[in-house]
Amino acid sequence: MSANQRLNLREKYQKFTRDLAWEPSYQKKSDIFPQTDFEGIHIHDWDKWEDPFRLTVDAYWKYQAEKEKKLYSIIDAFAQNNGQLNVTDARYINALKLFLTGVSPLEYAAHRGFAMAGRQFGGVGPQVSCQMQSIDELRHVQTQIHTISHYNKYFNGFHDWQHMHDRVWYLSVPKSFFDDAMSAGPFEFVTAISFSFEYVLTNLLFMPFMSGAAFNGDMATVTFGFSAQSDESRHMTLGLEVIKFMLEQDERNVPIVQKWIDKWFWRGxxxxxLVSMMMDYMLPKRVMSWKEAWEMYFEQNGGALFEDLARYGIRMPKYWEVTVKEKERLSHEVWSTFYNYDHAAAFHSWVPDEAEMQWLTTKYPHTFDQYYRPRFEHWQSQTDKGERWYNNTLPMLCQTCQIPMVFTEPDDPTTTCYRSSDYKGEKYHFCSDGCKDIFDDEPEKYVQAWLPVHQIYQGNCGGASVPEVLEWYHLRDGEDNKDYLYSQDRANWLKWKGLTEEAERTLKAVVNG
Amino acid sequence: MVNKNNNVYIALQNNEESRPLIEAIEHDNSDARVEFYPAMVKIDAPGRLVIRRETVEDLIGRDWDPQEIHINLISLSGNVIEDEDQFGLERAN
Amino acid sequence: MPVTAMYDYQGQPKDVQANFHGNQLVYFGWDKHLMFCAPVCLPLPPDMPFGAVLTEVLPGVYGSHPDWARLDWEQAEWSLDQQPFTPDPQQSLEAQGIHHKSLLRFRVPGLDGIAGSAS
Structure with a gap:
């Protein structure tokens, strides 16, 4: 080939990936890649790995640089224009607090995880894909910190997100999710994150929620959200490729892959x-309900994906029917949880106002008025008497997902779903059959779960009282936590909007505790 | 199965650069359904959806590399087919 | 297989009773009262009489519910680890088979939460 002959896309991709590899001469391959066998996956020919995007490093830098330029010009414009004043309502900002403490640290974990997985795969195709994804994930966490740092200047709760991620009770849910994936082998990790999480599930966060951020005037967040999700499109494609590659390599891989899909679909x-409640309760102007989003992105699009995979012997993830039964209750059960325990959370909660409850009634005609409106009305009446209600006893947690046991029986929204297992003489409790199955399959892993409630009772979280635990969380009591109604955030917002008298009243209530 | 579910979709940022892409998709995929959401457009099609380089180039009057799709892409679903002349999504079923 | 690992991996259970400074964990759930979003977890002395749970512990947990004032323990139906159970107020937790991480559920007929909504 002459030097100036132009390579086509396939040849170029070949040069920039396969040609980077070499056969080791003085070390055994199994010593270099010690983690490729123990998960039970059989690979015969790594060269069958096909990256459908065929993005080479030179093109990668070019397009990523262009994405960054667009993103930063919007972030700058947002800051220069005091964009934080143009969001629909300061309550919305609480969704960003949850995002920064709960999601952004996962981007960083993904950066680490893909670097590790790329190191362990024995073929150059997946090595290159994982390396690019690792760099993408680092970009995501950086752009998120950068964007949200603007809000940190004006609102409470943003000041120590990584510390909180490692300690605060509800943040053990996302943290343990990723720890679980990273402590698995490389094949399970990529199935968990690239396929089950990114391909099947994260669209619900990055599409309807981010579109909602735009609808609520937050151009900064929607821009980092969409910019991240455009990388995710490559990751999703990688996820699908990983699945197809394993399934095509050896039929013994099929049941293992199915088990991982079942597990990680349920974990995800x-x-x-958390996203269900962000959509239904934390966006003052709503784009679509959790239920509608679940129908669109999982039941329809996910359904098409699994019909496509049926030719490999893969079926829909186990317990997907339960998610359909839960779609009319999920967000209400979860928002109620944060209303119960907001005195120990790094964001504010509130009772939805009457117009919002009307929207919930319309979107959830079979459940909202019957099961959830009565509790909100009761809580509102307590608040009206000046006695905002909190739950003052720590909750029982699920051993696997670490969420308080707030979910109800698949066929009975009025009864808590209890499941349990005995292992080596100890009792373990679960919120669902999905979480119980995951524990039962690998109990030696999950007996070690760092359950925040149990850790507090063991004396490992700064002390036995709520103020001591909050201090250990780096959470400022009366500023970062509790009801939005009495918050500094609300008082400031009213002041900025010229409602000085109401702001004074709110501030007084803050001082009065 | 009576109602075969083999939809693919692509979601793009709803901006100036995406407009000719949406137009090209509508031109080359008669079954495509275009839905606008805040800041985003989602395009679904049964079985297959394709963006052709030639169609886009005719609309924008300059060379266009299908990989430029990455800049305004939000998400997709389907098996990716990509070469010099097109960016496509399809289902096997 | 108790875990997929590269060698015979053994986990250390994090929540054995010995880690709770002489207490055991007991979980309580009041059926049809989901205003309390989840059952609760309490560290209690194993020799605590069940009567003290009723008079000293549970009022602090559930007393804020409008149904609490109408609650008559004589009418309560209990289960222990999902089996029907009749508690003995005189006996200790330990003596009547309430172990570390046991689950106690109760329901009082006629009390079904705020406006009967199971809240």
């Missing part, structure tokens, strides 16, 4: 419970 779905 439980994690997304």
């Amino acid at each position: 779905y439980r994690l997304l419970a």
Whole structure:
């Protein structure tokens, strides 16, 4: 080939990936890649790995640089224009607090995880894909910190997100999710994150929620969200490729892959419970309900994906029917949880106002008025008397997902779903059959779960009283936590909007505790 | 199965650069359904959806590399087919 | 297989009773009262009489519910680790088979939460 002959895309991709590899001469391959066998996956020919995007490093830098330029010009414009004043309502900012403490640290974990997985795969195709993804994930966490740092100047709760991620009770849910994936082998890790989480589930966060951020005037967040998700499109494609590659290499891989899909679909779905409440309760102007989003992105699009994979002997993830039964209750059960325990959370909660409850009634005609409106009305009446209600006893947690046991029986929204297992003489409790199955399959892993409630009772979290634990969380009592109604955030917002008298009243209530 | 579910979709940022892409998709995929959401457009099609380089180039009057799709892409679903002349999504079923 | 690992991996259970400074964990759930979003977890002395749970512990947990004032323990139906159970107020937790991480559920007929909504 002459030097100036132009390579086509396939040849170029070949040069920039396969040609980077070499056969080791003085070390055994199994010593160099010691983690490729123990998960039970059989690979015969790594060269069958096909990256459908065929993005080479030179093109990668070019397009990523362009994405960054666009993103930063919007972030700058947002800051220069005091964009934080143009969001629909300061309550919305609480969704960003949850995002920065709960999601951004996962981007960083993904950066680490893909660097590790790329190191362990014995073929150059997946090595290159994982390396690019690792760099993407680092970009995501950086752009998120950068964007949200603007809000840190004006609102409480943003000041120590990584510390909180490692300690605060509800943040053990996302943290343990990723720890679980990273402590598995490389094949399970990529199935968990690239396929089950990114391909099947994260669209619900990055599409309807981010579109909602735009609808609520937050151009900064929607821009980092969409910019991250455009990388995710490559990751999702990688996820699908990983699955197809394993399934095509050896039929003994099929049941293992199915088991991982079952497990990580359920783990990811439980994690997304947080997103359900962000959509239904934390966006003052709503784009679509959790239920509608679940129908669109999982039941329809996910359904098409699994019909496509049926030719490999893969079926829908186990317990997907349960997610359909839960779609009319999920967000209400989860928002109620934060209303119960907001005195120990790094964001504010509130009772939805009457117009919002009307929207919930319309979107959830079979459940909202019957099961959830009565509790909100009761809580509102307590607040009206000046006695905002909190739950003052720590909750029982699920051993696997670490969420308080707030979910109800698949066929009975009025009864808590209890499941349990005995292992080596100890009792373990679960919120669902999905979480119980995951524990039962690998109990030696999950007996070690760092359950925040149990850790507090063991004396490992700064002390036995709420103020001591809050201090250990780096959470400022009366500023970062509790009801939005009495918050500094609300008082400031009213002041900025010229409602000085109401702001004074709110501030007084803050001082009065 | 009576109602075969083999939809693919692509979601793009709803901005100036995406407009000719949406137009090209509508031109080359008669079954495509275009839905606008705040800041985003989602395009679904049964079985297959393709963006052709030639169609886009005719609309914008300059060379266009299908990999430029990355800049305004939000998400997708389907098996990716990509070469010099097109960016496509399809289902096997 | 108790875990997929590269060698015979053994986990250390984090929540054995010995880690709770002489207490055991007991979980309580009041059926049809989901205003309390989840059952609760309490560290209690194993020799605590069940009567003290009723008079000293549970009022602090559930007393804020409008149904609490109408609650008559004589009418309560209990289960222990998902089996029907009749507690003995005189006996200790330990003596009547309430172990570390046991689950106690109760329901009082007629009390079904705020406006009967199971809240």
